[in-house]
Amino acid sequence: MFCESNKELKTLVEEARTYTKDGKVADYIPALGKANPNDLSIAINYPDGHCVSAGDVSEKFTLQSISKVISLALVLIDRGSKEVFEHVGMEPTGDPFNSIAKLETMIPAKPLNPMINAGALVVTHLLKGSTNDEKLDRLLAFIQTLANDSTIGYSEEIARSEYETADLNRALCYFLKQHNRMNEDVEQLLNLYTKQCAIEMNCLHLARIGMVFAMDGVDPETSKQVIPKEVARICKTFMVTCGMYNASGEFAINIGIPAKSGVAGGIMGAVPGRFGIGIFGPALDDKGNSIAGIKLLEMLSKNYRLSMF
């Protein structure tokens, strides 16, 4: 994928990079902790195939929570929104993404939305396929199509490491299972979910996926509707209301772009009808979002009036 280096973007990246010192790389597994906190890169992918970038765009990172919105898209395609929303809600929440408390106060333990861990686990368990391998292959094929790169895979090291430390997600799964929100074998589900989270790419790929969401699910190179418009719309709505953990509201106010972040430092943005954005900056703020990535998006949104609102 070719993407030309852009001077204006580079200036913004250098300005945003000064904020990395106030952030911290995720270190709950060693592999994530090895990331360079000063890294910051961005790519912007336009529907006409044009791409501009700044920073070391070849740097790979794992999707982590960004995968939640992509697996949601595939599950919505697989099952239809009616079935999916019988299993998971649509409401944003001011609680942290890993909170179990609200699950308990709700009858009947239906996760509030697909962007919190409990909801994302329910979504992943709805992926079609007779085995985990089949489900993962389908998800990877979907992502490869979106990113237009058939070499995209997942990091076995990170998947294994996440799997071994996934006790909070285990707790969420067993809680959901107890309340009949899922029937699946928990270890099997976590095996799949941690691989999904460990899918690896660079910010060029992420920008291209964001661009397909921005173009209502149409891949402009092939003119194919790879995501139904309705599904793309639902995903972008969740990106606005709950894409940035419990800083989603602030992000919507200050930046106003459908976006989803992950703890490895990635942020995928989709500016409706215009372009996709991929950012990688592993130093995180206290909500778990790329601290410099958010600053960069804020500058972009202000300078180019990107807010939808």
Add this chain to the structure above:
Amino acid sequence: MFCESNKELKTLVEEARTYTKDGKVADYIPALGKANPNDLSIAINYPDGHCVSAGDVSEKFTLQSISKVISLALVLIDRGSKEVFEHVGMEPTGDPFNSIAKLETMIPAKPLNPMINAGALVVTHLLKGSTNDEKLDRLLAFIQTLANDSTIGYSEEIARSEYETADLNRALCYFLKQHNRMNEDVEQLLNLYTKQCAIEMNCLHLARIGMVFAMDGVDPETSKQVIPKEVARICKTFMVTCGMYNASGEFAINIGIPAKSGVAGGIMGAVPGRFGIGIFGPALDDKGNSIAGIKLLEMLSKNYRLSMF
């Protein structure tokens, strides 16, 4: 204000009206309980001055929670967003609008957003003016400008009745006061707040106000920027993330229009760059939104592809 009756809208209203039987009129004060549950009316106001409507559009109702977004606009004009967001947060919440629980778990008791009661009370206490009368007059003048009708006032009967039954809001105020989120005399604030909620208009007015928000704060008749673009943007963002109580997420997914509802049965919508919507249908669903009003917006959004996402 002239608004021509529209046949297509009328058909939709009649279809939506069948849902009123599943809803219930708010009855926590007698005056609201007297509303006719079968009522349903809508007006759509275009920036070119054109207006289409259906149902009995002369029916008056009180703004209730819809006033939250208008007082927020005025307070943002008065104080600037920096000062305002020191007092109130930006995050949506899955909790009901009148919940006190989350206030307690947060340090330092900062209301999550300006659309829940705790946040709206904080916003109203930031209105500029040396007396309650002055504050209310300023708010009324602002609303009269937005609606282009200098006769808009408030219902003294409903304001008084709300004031007398406002014990939950009293609890919220004293809780906030204890935690130094406000210094004002609670009874004075409630006196003002209940008058704000009791501001009365019909759906033509509401559609016109929504249209000004939709047009980024510009009144097209006068070409004046009556709300700064930035303020209109912030308000519309809150309308999307938390405008419909704890059904905001579902509304964003299914309908995708910045909107704010009130328990008297009003809904104000702002379709960016296109038009404003005013709806009145007092039969409410279990979340407190006009049950037929939501159906009507759902049909409009599907038929005319109004979703922003």
Add this chain to the structure above:
Amino acid sequence: MFCESNKELKTLVEEARTYTKDGKVADYIPALGKANPNDLSIAINYPDGHCVSAGDVSEKFTLQSISKVISLALVLIDRGSKEVFEHVGMEPTGDPFNSIAKLETMIPAKPLNPMINAGALVVTHLLKGSTNDEKLDRLLAFIQTLANDSTIGYSEEIARSEYETADLNRALCYFLKQHNRMNEDVEQLLNLYTKQCAIEMNCLHLARIGMVFAMDGVDPETSKQVIPKEVARICKTFMVTCGMYNASGEFAINIGIPAKSGVAGGIMGAVPGRFGIGIFGPALDDKGNSIAGIKLLEMLSKNYRLSMF
């Protein structure tokens, strides 16, 4: 009241006093903040009229939360346990005494027990009397009988000061009122409640009251049953399960005496069938209990095997 100074007690007091430096005097109102953090005194009152003490026993302090158990006794006498427990529950809670959160999650907002503020406010509102003065006079007369001292009154300065800063209790009252747990005028109730909390005595008085509870409600000097046995039993049970804020469980394990503490630094103990204890030590631990007072009781309980369990 004569109480002889006791050498053994004095040694224990001096040992316990070393812990006062780890505590802090309550300072939410200036009058409490003026207390000397090093103060520590104790009196033990036996049913035969014998009394032993150590420290400056003439030092006066306000009852604060200790009054909750005495007003409960009077209300149980006034109304009977059946009526009282329709208004307030019997369950201990791990939450802080001033929490509003659990009230909200419970239907229908019934305070968990009479020792948390919400429950104590409900109890006080059940005191019989046609005016606040009458209610307070009855409570004072009851306390004067228990303490055998007709000069006991309340501190007007502290009552006023508490009243002015009682916003959290105001919030609790309005919340309860909204949910129909009480009908009374909130300011009237707070006026009464803050006077109840400001009732003033020294540790000799407190020990004597504790002794009457310890003797199943019989005043041994007059042989009169001043508290019905059943009422004394209920009060002592609450003292065990929720007398020491959210350190009640630890206190029951380590010390095992029915006891009630207040933020002015008082602790009233009732060792069943044996004697009453009055302690004053204004330096508090982080749960709001007298830090040296608890240490002193721990030593007494260990040395003289006072635990009921």
Add this chain to the structure above:
Amino acid sequence: MFCESNKELKTLVEEARTYTKDGKVADYIPALGKANPNDLSIAINYPDGHCVSAGDVSEKFTLQSISKVISLALVLIDRGSKEVFEHVGMEPTGDPFNSIAKLETMIPAKPLNPMINAGALVVTHLLKGSTNDEKLDRLLAFIQTLANDSTIGYSEEIARSEYETADLNRALCYFLKQHNRMNEDVEQLLNLYTKQCAIEMNCLHLARIGMVFAMDGVDPETSKQVIPKEVARICKTFMVTCGMYNASGEFAINIGIPAKSGVAGGIMGAVPGRFGIGIFGPALDDKGNSIAGIKLLEMLSKNYRLSMF
């Protein structure tokens, strides 16, 4: 074990039995659901070896939560109270026994007390032994000594069935593990815990164990201190403050006996210095306590003034 049938007890049992129709047998596993809801039996074991009973005392049942207090005793013997209370708290809670919410709001996820499931799991994980078999054998031997019957074992059918449906306990375990409150393999721990809960006996055994607790840990037949006095004291304190789920406070007020119940319908009581009580009545009230068993204890407590308070 000989226990003479007692006419007075029989009358009380027949009176209490009328309440069984308002209760429901636990049915979350089939084996428990098979119990006869009309069953009600009681045994009272005196330190002089005397025993009185009524109902079908040969009926066996599993200990379930009653085992929590016995494993706590053994773990306190094994580790000492200082170490144990680093892992689990001492505070009662108004929340249900299986709630995860409060764990989340506490730093660092320390279970509030050993009688809620989270706390009991932590206690069981502290049992000494190099294998599960060794730990279980030690616990069984301890119970056999207390009950003076070396044939006591556990129900493999119930243990297996509980293990298979223990998803909520799995959730609690993984939550605790995530927060470093335990390191053990969760399935191993649940295997042990479900066997502990499935230990089977009749109400004669239960009465004898209660008697040993009542006698401060001394087995009167052998005069041996089988439980250190301090440990017996701690256990009885927890039985008072949190032995009857979230009806513990009410039980303390109305009955006032250290007692622990289980969902199979057992209740073990320990009247300090006097006798032990074993009850079996599988029809449960909405808090999970034997509905007729509680009534029976209430009558006994009133008639024979058994309350400690």
